[in-house]
Amino acid sequence: xxxxxxxxxxxxxxxxxxxxxxxxxxxxxxxxxxxxxxxxxxxxxxxxxxxxxxxxxxxxxxxxxxxxxxxxxxxxxxxxxxxxxxxxxxxxxxxxxxxxxxxxxxxxxxxxxxxxxxxxxxxxxxxxxxxxxxxxxxxxxxxxxxxxxxxxxxxxxxxxxxxxxxx
Amino acid sequence: xxxxxxxxxxxxxxxxxxxxxxxxxxxxxxxxxxxxxxxxxxxxxxxxxxxxxxxxxxxxxxxxxxxxxxxxxxxxxxxxxxxxxxxxxxxxxxxxxxxxxxxxxxxxxxxxxxxxxxxxxxxxxxxxxxx
Numbered sequence: 001x002x003x004x005x006x007x008x009x010x011x012x013x014x015x016x017x018x019x020x021x022x023x024x025x026x027x028x029x030x031x032x033x034x035x036x037x038x039x040x041x042x043x044x045x046x047x048x049x050x051x052x053x054x055x056x057x058x059x060x061x062x063x064x065x066x067x068x069x070x071x072x073x074x075x076x077x078x079x080x081x082x083x084x085x086x087x088x089x090x091x092x093x094x095x096x097x098x099x100x101x102x103x104x105x106x107x108x109x110x111x112x113x114x115x116x117x118x119x120x121x122x123x124x125x126x127x128x129x130x131x132x133x134x135x136x137x138x139x140x141x142x143x144x145x146x147x148x149x150x151x152x153x154x155x156x157x158x159x160x161x162x163x164x165x166x167x
Numbered sequence: 168x169x170x171x172x173x174x175x176x177x178x179x180x181x182x183x184x185x186x187x188x189x190x191x192x193x194x195x196x197x198x199x200x201x202x203x204x205x206x207x208x209x210x211x212x213x214x215x216x217x218x219x220x221x222x223x224x225x226x227x228x229x230x231x232x233x234x235x236x237x238x239x240x241x242x243x244x245x246x247x248x249x250x251x252x253x254x255x256x257x258x259x260x261x262x263x264x265x266x267x268x269x270x271x272x273x274x275x276x277x278x279x280x281x282x283x284x285x286x287x288x289x290x291x292x293x294x295x296x297x298x
Contacts, residue, residue, distance in 0.1 A: 071209040
């Protein structure tokens with residue numbers, strides 16, 4: 001699994017709130033082009049990191065049975081740059097309830113005590129929204145490998161996959 | 168809670184501005200949620216969430232913005248049959264169907280979702296018209 005823009009969960013309150021961290025490192029290839037001579041962690045990848053934090057939060061609430069996808073970035077405001085060597089903290093809080101159709105998340109990214117970004121986003125549960133696209137059987141959002149890795153990244157209370165059924 | 172129609176309109180306007188990123192002065196009573204304010208399918212869900220929160224009510228799925236009105240018995244050649252029109256009236260009692268009735272094209276149904284329709288729905292939900 002690639003394209004994971006958060007390193008670890010440090011807090012997790014099922015159905016309500018989750019906090020993850022991401023370490024920005026010069027070993028990330030794109031930094032040398034973003035921007036040449038002044039590497040900064042792309043805001044787009046911060047949005048993606050928040051989507052991953054929020055997506056796991058929303059997904060775990062229904063035991064990863066639903067296909068949770070990012071449906072809308074309502075608002076994203078960035079206040080400062082994030083540089084190699086920085087560790088940012090991504091906090092996602094559910095607004096209201098998580099419903100059968102999906103959920104709204106409020107996200108805050110901080111660096112030390114400083115506010116980096118405020119992001120509001122919406123997730124949809126793919127089958128529930130009865131869209132025109134047939135996505136088929138099997139959860140392509142949350143598969144066994146991903147859930148196993150989430151568990152290793154300290155996702156509290158997450159059940160271990162059954163060792164006898166390991167592929 | 169007895170809110171006046173203006174107060175309801177204010178809160179509905181705020182919800183639409185937040186959900187759709189439009190300016191306040193674009194949110195006129197006659198504005199269509201899709202056609203004029205640019206809402207897409209996920210936005211309808213966002214609007215429902217915000218209205219529920221603003222007015223402390225529950226809006227059952229499909230109650231404010233009916234989906235699935237288009238089953239075979241109600242549609243012929245892209246238009247609603249009389250039975251279809253009846254069904255639409257039942258599902259959307261707050262919509263203004265005058266113009267639509269003259270030429271009930273199925274693809275024009277989305278135009279019935281106006282700001283005013285939302286205000287009327289909320290009014291009824293809160294139990295009684297305001298001043």
